[in-house]
Amino acid sequence: MNEQVTQVRFAKPATGLPTAETWAFSHDPLPEPKEGEVSIRLHYLSIDPAMKGWITNKRSYIESVPPGEVMRGFGVGEVIASRTDYFKVGDFCTGFTGIQTHATLDGRTLRKVDPQLVPLSRYMGGLGMTGFTGYFGLLDIGKPQAGETVVVSSAAGAVGHVVCQIARLKGCRVVGIAGGPDKCRYLREELELDAVIDYRAGSLGAALSAAAPDGIDVYFDGVGGETLDAVLARINRHARIVLCGAVSQYGQLENMVGPGNYMQLIAQSGLMQGFTMRDYLKQIPAAFVELLTWEKQGKLKFREHIVEGIEQFPQAVDMLYRGENHGKLMLKLV
Numbered sequence: 355m356n357e358q359v360t361q362v363r364f365a366k367p368a369t370g371l372p373t374a375e376t377w378a379f380s381h382d383p384l385p386e387p388k389e390g391e392v393s394i395r396l397h398y399l400s401i402d403p404a405m406k407g408w409i410t411n412k413r414s415y416i417e418s419v420p421p422g423e424v425m426r427g428f429g430v431g432e433v434i435a436s437r438t439d440y441f442k443v444g445d446f447c448t449g450f451t452g453i454q455t456h457a458t459l460d461g462r463t464l465r466k467v468d469p470q471l472v473p474l475s476r477y478m479g480g481l482g483m484t485g486f487t488g489y490f491g492l493l494d495i496g497k498p499q500a501g502e503t504v505v506v507s508s509a510a511g512a513v514g515h516v517v518c519q520i521a522r523l524k525g526c527r528v529v530g531i532a533g534g535p536d537k538c539r540y541l542r543e544e545l546e547l548d549a550v551i552d553y554r555a556g557s558l559g560a561a562l563s564a565a566a567p568d569g570i571d572v573y574f575d576g577v578g579g580e581t582l583d584a585v586l587a588r589i590n591r592h593a594r595i596v597l598c599g600a601v602s603q604y605g606q607l608e609n610m611v612g613p614g615n616y617m618q619l620i621a622q623s624g625l626m627q628g629f630t631m632r633d634y635l636k637q638i639p640a641a642f643v644e645l646l647t648w649e650k651q652g653k654l655k656f657r658e659h660i661v662e663g664i665e666q667f668p669q670a671v672d673m674l675y676r677g678e679n680h681g682k683l684m685l686k687l688v
Contacts, residue, residue: 357395358381359381359383361381361452362453362493363424364377364419364422364425367409367583371406371672372409373668375408377671384458387458390437391437391461392435392441393434393436393461394433394434394447394451394458394459395431395456396429396430396431396451396457396687397429397474397688398687399683400478400482400483400683401661401684401685402674403675404584405425405427406424406603408426409425410475413422415630427453428448428482429447429448430477431446431457431687431688432445434456440466444582448482449469453667454664478658479512479658480656480682481645484516484625485516485641486641488514489516489520489644490637490641494629494634495594496594497594498521498526498571499524501524502573503527503552503570503590505528505531505562505570505572506518506528506531506574507576507577508677509531510540510541510657510680510681511677512679514530514532514597514629516539516654518530518531519545522545526572528548529562530545530551531548531550531551531558531577532550532551532552533552533554533677540680544655545655549566553581562584569588569589569590570585570589571592571594572593573589573594573596574596575587575595575600578602578613579611581602583614586613586619587618589618589624590622592624593624594624596629597626598629657680658682659682660686661679661684663686664687
């Protein structure tokens with residue numbers, strides 16, 4: 355094949371959020387596939403908040419990336435060589451490919467996708483792990499019922515904007531929390547949420563009380579910290595709190611701030627549950643069909659923020675943690 359691979363490697367730990375020094379670029383020949391393996395050319399790479407956790411030496415749902423190794427990440431791309439019966443040259447697949455331009459991987463770790471069905475970028479966003487995360491977290495843990503009030507933090511983000519729309523599909527009153535006028539305008543005008551809160555524009559607690567005067571039944575949390583605390587103070591009886599992420603704490607994982615208002619879970623017989631997608635891997639095909647159906651029917655609109663070139667990976671990670679992305683952030687390589 356004689357393909358040259360550009361890789362992003364985890365160079366050294368960062369005390370807080372990743373910096374340019376956290377990463378190193380390398381260039382190596384693409385290994386020939388062995389029996390059961392495929393070689394792929396990556397078209398898109400996903401940029402995810404979980405990346406900080408993946409390079410932190412703390413107990414988690416997955417082993418941390420050792421220094422010097424290719425950075426973990428989801429990708430989607432085209433098979434250019436195969437030694438499996440399932441994948442043929444020209445097929446497209448997705449999975450944990452690593453942050454690199456090409457990869458040779460065990461075919462059993464990859465899932466075949468169809469670029470004729472939807473644009474290939476969808477498999478990194480609304481019809482990929484971020485879409486599935488919103489789908490399962492809201493529907494399986496949040497269990498929204500028509501007429502209930504659902505609050506979503508990071509509502510204009512990759513997962514949040516999917517959660518908001520599914521909650522509306524279920525007949526809920528939806529309150530979105532985001533940062534800045536552009537994101538809030540998107541939530542208000544394009545997603546037509548019932549209420550939108552700019553957490554940078556004053557008292558979050560007062561804004562929540564005004565936006566959810568009858569209390570909060572479901573909260574989908576990607577932020578943690580003060581936002582989670584403010585919501586807990588306003589939950590209804592039997593409220594469900596879905597813990598998806600805690601982006602406000604990723605810069606201080608060694609000294610995280612927990613919820614001070616957790617006693618409200620007792621007082622209101624509330625449920626607070628975390629999850630990761632490893633809880634739902636076998637259910638992905640059914641979720642894909644329903645999400646795709648809703649998109650084809652015009653009931654879901656997926657928003658993507660695409661940055662071109664693997665060399666932009668450090669800047670894209672910075673953008674993510676500064677909250678500057680609008681929708682699902684990814685790198686386009688081809």
